[in-house]
Structure formats: structure tokens, C-alpha cells
Amino acid sequence: MLVAVLAPLLLGFAVLAPNRIVPPRGIAVGDVHVWGFLAPAALAALAAAMLPGRMAAIACGVALCGLLGGLDDVAGRLTASLSAARLGPAAGSWIACGALLLAARLALGRAGTGAAGRAAAAAGFVVAIAAMLALGLLGDLGLVREATARGPELRAALAGHLELVAAALLPALAAGAAAGAFAFTMRRIGGAVMGLLAALQVIPAMALFALLIEPLAALGRAVPLLREAGLRGIGAAPAVIGVFLYLLLPIAAATRAALGAAPAAAVDAARGLGFAPGQVLRRVRLPLGAPVFLGGLRTATVQAVGLVTLGALVGAGGFGVLMFQGLGQFAPDLILLGALPVAALALVLDAALRAVEDGLAQ
Amino acid sequence: MRLAPLLPAALFLAALLALPLAGPTFGALFPDVAEPLYRRESFIALTLSHAWLVLASLVPAAVTGIGLGVAATRPGAREMRVIADALVGFAQAVPPVAIIAIAVPVVGFGVTPSLIALVCYATLPVLRATTGALATVPTDVLDAARGSGMTPRQMLFQVELPLAAPPILAGLRVAAVLAVATAAVGAVAGASCLGTPIIAGLVNGNPAWVVQGAVLTGLMAFAVDGLLGALVRPVSASSP
Amino acid sequence: MIRFEGVRKSFGGATALAGLDLVVPEGAFAVLLGGSGAGKSTALRMINRLIDPDAGRVLLRGRDVAAEAAPALRRRIGYVIQGIGLFPHWTVARNIGAVPRLLGWDEKRIAARVDELLTLLRLDPAAYRDRMPAQLSGGQAQRIGVARALAADPDILLMDEPFGALDAVTRQALQQEMARLHAATGKTILLVTHDVEEALSLATRLAVMADGRLLQEGAPRDLLDAPADPRVRDLLDGGAIGMRRLSLVTAASLAGPTGEAPAALPHIPAAATGRDALEAMLAARAEAVVLLDAAGAPAGLVALRDLLRA
Numbered sequence: 001m002l003v004a005v006l007a008p009l010l011l012g013f014a015v016l017a018p019n020r021i022v023p024p025r026g027i028a029v030g031d032v033h034v035w036g037f038l039a040p041a042a043l044a045a046l047a048a049a050m051l052p053g054r055m056a057a058i059a060c061g062v063a064l065c066g067l068l069g070g071l072d073d074v075a076g077r078l079t080a081s082l083s084a085a086r087l088g089p090a091a092g093s094w095i096a097c098g099a100l101l102l103a104a105r106l107a108l109g110r111a112g113t114g115a116a117g118r119a120a121a122a123a124g125f126v127v128a129i130a131a132m133l134a135l136g137l138l139g140d141l142g143l144v145r146e147a148t149a150r151g152p153e154l155r156a157a158l159a160g161h162l163e164l165v166a167a168a169l170l171p172a173l174a175a176g177a178a179a180g181a182f183a184f185t186m187r188r189i190g191g192a193v194m195g196l197l198a199a200l201q202v203i204p205a206m207a208l209f210a211l212l213i214e215p216l217a218a219l220g221r222a223v224p225l226l227r228e229a230g231l232r233g234i235g236a237a238p239a240v241i242g243v244f245l246y247l248l249l250p251i252a253a254a255t256r257a258a259l260g261a262a263p264a265a266a267v268d269a270a271r272g273l274g275f276a277p278g279q280v281l282r283r284v285r286l287p288l289g290a291p292v293f294l295g296g297l298r299t300a301t302v303q304a305v306g307l308v309t310l311g312a313l314v315g316a317g318g319f320g321v322l323m324f325q326g327l328g329q330f331a332p333d334l335i336l337l338g339a340l341p342v343a344a345l346a347l348v349l350d351a352a353l354r355a356v357e358d359g360l361a362q
Numbered sequence: 363m364r365l366a367p368l369l370p371a372a373l374f375l376a377a378l379l380a381l382p383l384a385g386p387t388f389g390a391l392f393p394d395v396a397e398p399l400y401r402r403e404s405f406i407a408l409t410l411s412h413a414w415l416v417l418a419s420l421v422p423a424a425v426t427g428i429g430l431g432v433a434a435t436r437p438g439a440r441e442m443r444v445i446a447d448a449l450v451g452f453a454q455a456v457p458p459v460a461i462i463a464i465a466v467p468v469v470g471f472g473v474t475p476s477l478i479a480l481v482c483y484a485t486l487p488v489l490r491a492t493t494g495a496l497a498t499v500p501t502d503v504l505d506a507a508r509g510s511g512m513t514p515r516q517m518l519f520q521v522e523l524p525l526a527a528p529p530i531l532a533g534l535r536v537a538a539v540l541a542v543a544t545a546a547v548g549a550v551a552g553a554s555c556l557g558t559p560i561i562a563g564l565v566n567g568n569p570a571w572v573v574q575g576a577v578l579t580g581l582m583a584f585a586v587d588g589l590l591g592a593l594v595r596p597v598s599a600s601s602p
Numbered sequence: 603m604i605r606f607e608g609v610r611k612s613f614g615g616a617t618a619l620a621g622l623d624l625v626v627p628e629g630a631f632a633v634l635l636g637g638s639g640a641g642k643s644t645a646l647r648m649i650n651r652l653i654d655p656d657a658g659r660v661l662l663r664g665r666d667v668a669a670e671a672a673p674a675l676r677r678r679i680g681y682v683i684q685g686i687g688l689f690p691h692w693t694v695a696r697n698i699g700a701v702p703r704l705l706g707w708d709e710k711r712i713a714a715r716v717d718e719l720l721t722l723l724r725l726d727p728a729a730y731r732d733r734m735p736a737q738l739s740g741g742q743a744q745r746i747g748v749a750r751a752l753a754a755d756p757d758i759l760l761m762d763e764p765f766g767a768l769d770a771v772t773r774q775a776l777q778q779e780m781a782r783l784h785a786a787t788g789k790t791i792l793l794v795t796h797d798v799e800e801a802l803s804l805a806t807r808l809a810v811m812a813d814g815r816l817l818q819e820g821a822p823r824d825l826l827d828a829p830a831d832p833r834v835r836d837l838l839d840g841g842a843i844g845m846r847r848l849s850l851v852t853a854a855s856l857a858g859p860t861g862e863a864p865a866a867l868p869h870i871p872a873a874a875t876g877r878d879a880l881e882a883m884l885a886a887r888a889e890a891v892v893l894l895d896a897a898g899a900p901a902g903l904v905a906l907r908d909l910l911r912a
Contacts, residue, residue, distance in 0.1 A: 102448065109444035202587045203580045204543030210560045210576035214569050306457025310547065313564060323463045327550055332466070339460040346456060502685025509650060509683070509760075510701050510750070511676030524691050 041066025045096075048103055053111025060104035061125050065132060067096060072141050088143060088332055116358075119351050143340075146333040153322065154337065160317030161345065164308045167240045169301060172247035176300075179248060180255025194256070197249040205242065205307055209314045212238035239311025246307055247300045254296020258289030291360050298353035305346040309338075319345075367592035370584035377581055381405050381574060392570040400559040400571040405578060412555035412582065415545040419477055420538055423484030427537070428530065430485075431492025432518065443493075450490055458483050458544045462551050476548025476555075483544050484537040491533020495526030535590040542583045546575075556582060603628045604649060604758070604792065609658035611644055611814075618644040620814035621658070626792055626807065631784045633805035634794045635837070641814040642794045646760050649792065650679045662758070677701050680751030680759035680789075684766040686743050688735035694720075694746050695731045701754040719749040723779065741772035745779070752783075761793040765800065777804060798838060802826075802846055810834045823850050848876035851912045857893055857902030867892050872901045876912045879904045 041063045048059035075087035089097065104125075108118055133144070147154060179197070183190025200208075216237050262285045270284045312320025323338025325331075382405065388398035433439055434446040453461075458479050465475035499522050507521045523530075549557030556579045563571030604626040611619040619641045626632040634642040647653045648660050651672040660667045667675055688697050696703075698719055699712040707715075717727040723745040735743060744764060751759055761780075765773040781804060784791055795801055801808055802822050809819040810833075818830040826847055829835035838846065854872045856879070868886040870878055872893040882891045883906060895901040 102445070105448045106441065106444050109448070110441070199584075202539055202583045204546045204583050206543070206546050206557055206560055207576035207579040207583075210564070210572045211580070214573060217569070306459070309457050309459050313550070313561070320459070323459070324550065327463060327466060330466075330471070335463045335466060339463040342460050343456040347452070350451075500685070500687070500690075502683060502687035503689060504687075505652070505683055505685070506681070506687030506747075506750075507689070508652060509676055509681035511673045511678075511704055512700075513673045516673075516704065521689055521691075525689075 041070065045100065048100075048107065053107055056107035057104040057111070057121060060100045060107065061121075061128060064097060064100045064104075064125075065128055067093060067100075068129075068141070069132065072144075075141050087141065088336075116355070119355065122351075143333045143336055146331075146337055150322075150334075150337065154341075157317065157319045157322055157338070158341065158345075160321075161305070161308055161319050161342070164236060164240060164243070164311060164316055164318050165301070165304045167236070168243035168247060168308070169304050172244045172251055172300065173297070175244075176248045176251025177255045180252035181259065183252060184256045184259040190256070194249070194252060197252055200245050201249055205246065205310050206313065208245065209238045209242045209311060212242055213314055216241070234315035236311070236316040238314045239308060239316035243304055243307045243311065247304060250296050250300040250303065254293050254299070258293035258296070259285055261285075261289040261292045263288075291357050294353065294357045294360060298350060298357065301353060302346050302350050305342060305349060309342050367588040370581065370588040374578070374581040374585040377578060378405055378409060381578070388570045388574070395568055395570050397568070398570045400562065400568075400574050402562065403554065403558070405556075405574075408554065408556050408558060409578065409582070411553075412542070412545055412557075412579075415473065415476060415480060415548065415553065415555055416538065416541045416586070419480030419484050419541055419545075420534075423481050423537055423541075424488055424534055426481075427485045427488025427533070428492050431489050431496065431530075432523075434489075434493055435496040436514075446489060446493060450486055453482060453486050458540075459547055459550075462544075462547060466551050471552040473548070473553045475551045476545060476553040479548070480541050480544050484541045487533045487536040487540060488530065489533075491529050491536075492526065495529035495533075496522055498529075499525050531590075531593065535587065535593075538586050538590055539583055542579070542586050546579045603661075603663055604790070605661040605664075606645065606648075607659045607661065609645070609648065609655045609660060611641075611648070611653065611656050617814050619655070622811075622814065622816055624809055624816050624819060626790065626809075629788050629790055630807045631781070631791045631804055632793070632807040632809060633801040634792065634809050634811060635796070635798065635801040635805075636811035637796055637837075639813075640811040642811050643762055644814075645811070646762055646792060646794045649758070649760055650676045650681055652676075673704075677704055677754060678756050678758075680754075680756040682744075682747050682751045682759065682761040682764045684763040686740075686747045686767075688738075688743055688746060688750070690735050692735075693731070694733050694735070694738070697735065697746060698749045698753050700750060705754055715753060716749075719752055722752075722783070723749050725749075739772075740768050741776060744768060744772075744776060748776075748780075748783075752787075757789055759789055759791045761791065763795055764793065766795070766797075773800075780804060798840055798846075802838075802850060810837060823847070826850065845877055845880075848880060848909060848912050851876045853879040853891070853893055853904050854902060856908045856911055857904045858908065860892065860900045860903045867903075869894050872896075876904075876909055880906075880909055 044059045044063035044066060048056040048063065050056075051059055071087070071089055071093065104121070105118075108121055179190075179193055183194050213234060217234075266284055266288070267280060270280045275283065308316065308318050309320040309323065312318055312324050319338045319342045321338070323335055323342075326334030326336070326338060382399070385399040389395075392398055430442070430446055434442040436442075461479040461482055462475050465478045469475055469478065503521060503525070504517065507517045512520065545553070545555050546557030546560070549555055549561045556575055559571040559575030560579070561575075563569060563573075563575065604624075606622045606624040609619050609622040611617075622641065622645055624645070634645060636642045644653055648655055649662065649667065651667055654668065662675075689700065692700075695713070695716045698716045699707075702712045702715060716731065720727040720730055725742065725745055730738075730742070730746075735746070738746065747764070751761075765776050768776065777800060780791070780793075783789075793804060805822050807819065808822045808825055810817045810825065810831075812833050818825055818834045825834060826838055826843060829838060840846075852872075853870060853874045853876055856876055857872075867888050867890055868882045869892050870882050872895050874893075879891050879893075883889065890903055890905040892900050893902045893904065
């Protein structure tokens with residue numbers, strides 16, 4: 001916890017960029033007087049080290065809110081008159097944020113909190129941040145300013161991202177499940193198919209997307225009808241097809257494992273009791289394999305969210321667009337506006353599917 | 363059979379040497395492109411810096427991954443296990459691009475953000491493989507080792523790690539392949555590597571460069587996978 | 603000599619040992635008998651400090667085991683477990699040589715010891731030395747497990763349900779092997795089991811435990827004849843107390859002179875038990891058996907009514 005207190009002091013508190021062109025300058029804790037926020041935050045952080053389990057997690061959350069509030073206070077004072085100015089956390093504050101989040105997670109782990117409890121804690125934290133936003137306590141942070149300014153773009157990115165994920169995931173679900181079922185019944189050829197899908201995983205995503213551009217462009221040129229339907233070299237097509245190909249392996253592997261998840265003795269007993277093959281499948285194999293399959297679906301979904309981000313490079317939409325724009329313009333807030341929602345989306349989908357899995361397993 | 367793992371590596375080398383001579387071919391394939399061959403940097407230099415990125419991240423990743431994995435599986439190290447679980451869970455959800463992108467505002471453009479992301483992402487498969495492999499060492503074997511009077515250190519080095527070696531090496535192989543892919547993405551943050559022609563090609567509307575970079579990156583991944591696969595197999599075969 | 607003095611241990615809320623006092627004399631083949639949860643494995647594992655007591659002491663030849671570093675202590679004590687736990691990445695020879703290697707013996711001495719032990723356990727050194735554990739049957743693997751425990755010539759051997767996972771035939775062969783080894787080496791052996799037959803056939807001293815306490819300790823025959831606790835009687839009785847009593851005596855101790863024995867009587871070796879004698883009579887529908895000594899000469903006669911003296 002000392003890390004969380006010392007890092008902002010030693011490694012810089014905030015970074016102020018008057019506008020896009022002037023290089024940003026660092027701001028130390030001593031330069032600004034925001035003790036009203038930071039002193040309680042530091043106290044909470046130190047207290048977290050001494051408090052037991054859940055209390056420590058709450059203390060970490062309080063410290064984090066205090067840190068953000070302090071940053072916002074500084075931002076409000078330093079950038080009030082400059083609409084183009086952006087203030088963000090410096091390395092020290094970033095490290096403090098990371099340390100506080102990790103400490104909170106550890107405290108929950110120490111208290112023996114399960115997945116549901118962790119989700120509740122995360123939700124509580126999100127509510128706290130939302131409340132601060134609603135009260136205007138974070139409105140002057142560079143990231144929040146950027147988000148407010150780009151509201152419509154942000155919504156479009158979310159919609160685009162989800163659309164691309166669905167466009168790749170749903171066909172992959174059908175094809176992957178078919179491939180997995182095939183691999184389960186026809187072990188020999190199925191093994192070769194799985195080997196092929198595994199080899200696909202070795203190709204770096206960026207290379208695969210890039211390699212798909214030209215063939216798709218050529219296809220679009222050759223068949224105007226397809227081009228009318230939106231198939232072009234640059235755009236969503238290479239990303240969706242690429243992601244689809246990557247998702248085949250986790251889904252097929254999970255399907256195969258799910259079908260084989262029922263203990264041989266249970267299948268044998270079902271047969272001996274006179275279950276028809278279809279009944280063995282429906283009443284024994286599928287119920288016992290469902291959690292395994294869902295695990296594969298979760299892996300595939302999380303992968304899809306991440307891979308789609310990279311699709312922005314070849315012209316697909318989604319949060320990747322904001323991220324790469326930000327990288328192109330060296331606009332840290334814009335980068336974060338693309339990257340943080342991707343991380344959040346992946347974590348939320350992961351937690352949601354995990355909850356379904358836990359529900360099924362019971 | 364022994365030569366099969368070397369095939370992708372040979373293919374990669376052949377492509378690397380042949381590509382500088384393939385200007386006319388690409389000119390014919392992409393007639394609209396003014397400069398069909400990427401010449402800003404030699405492919406060999408790009409390959410070397412790509413390989414350097416991979417190696418520079420793989421070594422610390424292996425050390426931290428195995429170290430953390432061992433620490434997390436020691437009795438009484440519940441704390442470490444929670445940290446390891448949290449790290450793995452978090453990083454599985456967050457894509458490497460996002461880490462590279464988030465690192466840029468903090469450490470600036472260049473090789474550093476890629477190295478940060480690479481070390482993070484290469485550590486995870488090793489860490490997961492290490493904790494998984496150490497957890498599968500049979501409890502009877504551990505009981506017998508302790509009962510024979512082995513010290514914890516002797517148990518680790520003489521029993522646990524040798525038994526866990528094949529899965530750990532497989533984890534290293536996954537990490538290496540992942541590192542090749544992540545290093546390529548590093549091009550967007552300004553790292554010089556085989557991803558650079560892809561990005562340059564996309565930015566300048568030059569599909570020939572995109573293909574050149576993509577082919578080399580893909581082949582390099584297969585080469586690394588094949589070579590490490592050859593390393594992994596003999597080890598697992600020696601302990602039936 | 604092993605002595606437990608008021609030893610207590612609980613895991614979480616569950617009490618494994620609730621004040622155990624027990625003495626195992628030097629050179630005994632002592633068997634700890636009890637159902638699951640009786641605390642017998644916990645007691646055994648305290649001797650080589652795989653578990654430390656919450657209260658009380660465990661003394662080895664008068665010295666508290668806690669006074670010695672656990673690894674050094676364990677290297678002086680042989681340890682055999684139900685799961686066998688051979689190191690799967692080492693050959694048979696390397697497995698047997700594990701403790702000698704920890705003790706820093708030179709390679710030549712280790713190799714000689716490995717061959718000596720393989721021979722002792724009736725496995726051909728040339729054929730088994732270089733095998734991997736995965737290439738052994740369950741019975742062979744446990745023989746190697748016993749050899750490994752004996753490698754550094756410990757004077758105490760701890761065995762935790764060592765034959766529990768083996769089939770009946772292999773189990774019986776290994777039990778006989780252990781009885782022979784005990785007679786030949788004179789080592790103190792402490793074996794934990796829940797199998798009454800196994801306990802009665804191996805023990806020179808039998809300790810019956812339940813609920814973390816010692817119920818009774820003594821010669822197996824005394825426990826059979828005078829159980830101090832109803833639970834001891836229930837455990838040992840099993841509806842076969844007469845047969846068990848018979849199996850504890852040698853046929854020779856019940857025999858009378860051969861006299862004018864009819865030639866048609868069945869024969870058994872003189873070392874056989876009273877139970878074997880009964881079995882032979884029932885099988886041949888005869889009223890007596892003739893005992894033969896090692897040379898095959900008649901050494902006595904056991905009649906059906908002689909068995910009542912058992």
C-alpha cells in the first residue's frame with residue numbers, strides 16, 4: 001500500500017497538455033494543493049494495509065475515488081480557462097491506481113469472496129465512479145472531457161464493436177460446434193481438422209487480417225454483387241473473417257471436450273439401461289458437457305472482443321478506431337477512450353459468462 | 363520426421379532471402395503500386411529487431427512466469443496464488459493491443475510500450491503452465507519425497523520441476539508464438555519490426571507492403587512454433 | 603522404541619488425535635488398526651514429522667522427534683504409502699537410491715545396495731534396475747516402494763496402508779514378504795491398516811484405535827481373547843473370532859504324536875497355522891491332518907478336537 005501512496009509523490013502526479021501541439025508537462029503533488037482529496041486518499045490507502053478483508057477492499061476503493069477526485073480538482077483549476085487543455089494522470093498516479101485495484105482484489109481474495117462477491121464489489125465501485133461523474137466530481141479530467149466531446153463517436157464504436165464480435169462469433173459458434181462434433185465422432189480425420197485449426201492460431205492476427213485484404217478485394221472486383229453487399233478488401237470483411245477463423249479452435253475444442261465430458265461409466269450405464277443413442281446424447285452427454293462448452297464460448301467471446309480491436313487497422317469499426325486514432329495523433333486520452341472500454345467490455349462479458357457457467361455447474 | 367519441425371524455419375529463411383529479389387513479381391501482382399517492394403529498412407534488419415523484441419521479452423517472461431508459478435504453489439503462499447490468479451484473469455480479458463495502447467501515454471512511443479505488453483503477455487502462458495503443471499504432480503509422489511527426507515528445495519528441483527517440465531516448456535512455446543504476434547502489433551506504437559511494413563502499407567495504401575510484412579510475420583510465427591516444438595518433444599518423450 | 607505421550611492433533615475443527623499414549627517396543631511388527639478417521643495415519647505421520655502434534659510429544663529412543671530437523675529425521679526412517687509414490691521420472695534404481703543419494707553415498711555403494719535390495723524383494727536386478735515406474739505392475743511397484751524405504755538401512759519402517767490398493771493375491775504375497783523381511787532384519791515396523799485379517803496375520807503387537815484414542819494394545823491373541831472395549835471386540839470379531847484365533851497359532855503347537863495314523867490323512871507343512879489344518883481336514887473330509895517337517899517326514903498329528911485348544 002506504501003506503493004500507492006509513494007508512487008504519485010515520487011513518479012509524478014498528473015500530466016498537463018495545454019493543447020495537442022505543446023509537449024505535456026508533469027505536475028508534482030507539491031505543485032498543487034489538493035490535500036482535501038489526497039490526504040484522505042492516502043489515509044484510506046494506509047488503512048487498507050491494516051484493515052481486515054472486505055473493509056480493506058472498501059478502503060482501497062475510497063482511496064481510488066480520492067485520487068481521481070484530486071486529479072479532477074487539479075484539472076478543474078488548471079484547465080478551466082483552456083478548452084483544448086487536457087489533464088491526465090502521470091505514471092505515479094497510474095501505478096497507484098493499479099496498486100489499489102490489485103490490493104482490493106487481494107483483500108477480497110483473502111476474505112474468501114467468491115466470483116459473485118467480486119462482481120458485487122466491482123459493481124459497487126462502478127456505481128461510486130458513476131455517482132462522482134453525476135455530481136460533476138470527475139468532469140474536468142482529460143479522459144472525461146474527451147468522452148463528453150466524443151459521445152456519439154463512442155456510442156458508434158460500442159455498437160460497431162459489438163456488431164463485429166457478433167458477426168464473427170455467431171457463425172464461428174455454428175461452424176466450430178459442427179467441427180467439434182465431427183472431431184468427436186470421426187477421431188482420425190477430426191484430429192487432423194483440429195490440427196489445422198490449431199495451426200491457424202499460430203498466425204499473428206495482424207498478419208492474417210492483412211493477408212485477407214487482397215484476396216477479398218480481388219473477390220469483390222470479380223463479383224460485383226458481393227461488393228454491393230459490402231465485401232471489400234479494406235473494411236469489416238477481413239476482420240470478421242479473420243476473427244471467425246481464430247474462434248473456430250476454442251469452440252471446436254470445447255465442443256469436442258464437452259461431448260466427451262460425461263464419464264465413460266455414466267455413458268455405459270445409460271446404454272445398459274436401454275437409452276437410445278439420441279437419448280444418451282440429450283440426457284447424459286449434453287447436460288454433463290454444457291459447462292465445458294460454455295467455458296469455450298467464454299474464451300472465444302473474450303478473444304473476439306480483443307481481436308476485433310485489431311480489426312480497426314484494416315478498416316473495421318469498433319473501439320480500435322478511437323485507439324488507433326489516438327496513437328496516430330498522440331492523444332493519450334483518445335487512446336484510453338478506445339482501450340479502456342475494450343478492457344471493460346472483455347471483463348464484463350467474461351464475468352457474465354462465468355456467472356452463467358457457475359449457475360450451470362450447481 | 364526429425365526434419366519436419368525445421369521446415370517452417372527453412373521456409374521463413376528462404377522467404378527472407380528471396381523477398382528483396384521479388385520486386386518485379388510484386389510489381390506484376392500489384393500494377394497500381396508505385397513502389398512494389400518495401401525498402402525503408404531491409405527485411406533482415408526488421409527480422410532481427412523483431413527477434414530481439416521477442417527474445418528480450420521472453421527471457422524475463424520465463425523467469426517471472428516460472429518464478430511466480432513456483433512461488434504461488436508453495437504451501438502457505440495463498441497471497442501469491444491470489445495475485446497470480448488475478449493477473450491471469452485480468453490479462454486474459456484485456457487484449458495485448460490495449461496494453462500497448464495504454465502504455466503509450468505513460469511511457470511514450472517506441473520499443474518500450476511493446477516490451478511492456480510483450481513481457482506481460484509472454485509471462486502469462488508460462489505462469490499458467492507452471493502453476494498448472496506443478497499442481498498435477500501427484501500428491502503421493504510429493505508425500506513420498508517429503509517422507510524420504512527431501513528438503514523443500516530438493517523436492518522442487520529433483521521432483522516437482524522435472525515432472526512439470528514438459529507442460530512448462532509447452533507454455534514457453536505458446537508464449538514465444540504469442541510474443542511474435544504481439545511484437546508485430548508493436549509497430550503501431552512505433553517499434554521497428556516485421557509489423558512495420560504492414561502498418562506502412564495500410565497507411566500509404568500499398569497492399570504489396572502489407573503482403574510482404576504479413577507473409578514474413580506469419581512464417582516467423584510458424585518457424586518459432588516449429589523450432590520450440592522440436593525442443594519440447596524430446597523432453598516429454600524421455601519421461602514416459 | 604517409539605513412544606507417544608498425550609499427543610493431540612486437530613485439523614480445522616476435526617479432532618484427529620485426542621490424547622494418544624502408545625509405546626511400540628524395539629523390533630516389534632506393530633500394527634495400528636482402526637476404521638477411517640480413527641487417527642492412525644495421523645499418528646504414523648507424526649513419527650517422521652510429516653505432521654507435528656498440537657500437544658504432547660513423540661519420542662524415538664527417548665528423544666523428542668521435534669528436536670531434530672525433519673529432513674534428517676526422515677532419512678533415518680523408512681516410509682511406505684498406499685499410493686506408492688514412486689518418482690515417475692526416475693528409473694527403478696534411481697528411485698531406490700533416492701535416500702542414499704540424499705545422504706551422499708558414493709555411486710558404487712548405491713548401485714550395490716540397489717541390487718542387494720532388489721534381490722531381497724525377489725526382483726531380478728538385471729531385469730528391473732533400469733525400468734521406469736510406468737512399466738511396473740502394482741505389486742512390483744510396491745516392492746520397489748518397500749525397497750526404496752529400506753535403502754538407507756533405517757531401523758524403523760513406517761507403512762501407511764501399504765497394500766490397500768493391491769489385488770488380493772498380490773496383497774497376500776507382499777504380506778508374507780513383509781513377515782519374512784521383519785523376521786530376517788529385526789527392524790521395528792509400524793504399519794497402519796483397517797484390514798483386520800492383515801493386522802492379525804502380520805502383527806506381533808496390535809494397537810486398536812478409534813476416535814483419535816487408543817482402545818487397547820497388546821499381543822494379537824490377548825486382544826482376541828480379552829477385548830478391553832466393546833469396540834475392540836466388534837472390530838476383531840467380525841463373525842469369525844474362532845477362525846481368527848486358529849489363524850494365530852501354528853498347527854505344530856496343537857499337534858500330538860503321529861502314532862498309528864491312517865495313511866489316507868491329508869498332509870500340511872508343520873509351519874502352517876491351525877486354520878490351515880482345519881481347512882485341510884474339511885477339504886479332505888478327514889478327522890485329522892499329518893504335519894510334515896521341512897524334510898517331508900511326519901512331525902505330528904492334529905486331530906479335529908485338538909483345534910479346540912487354540
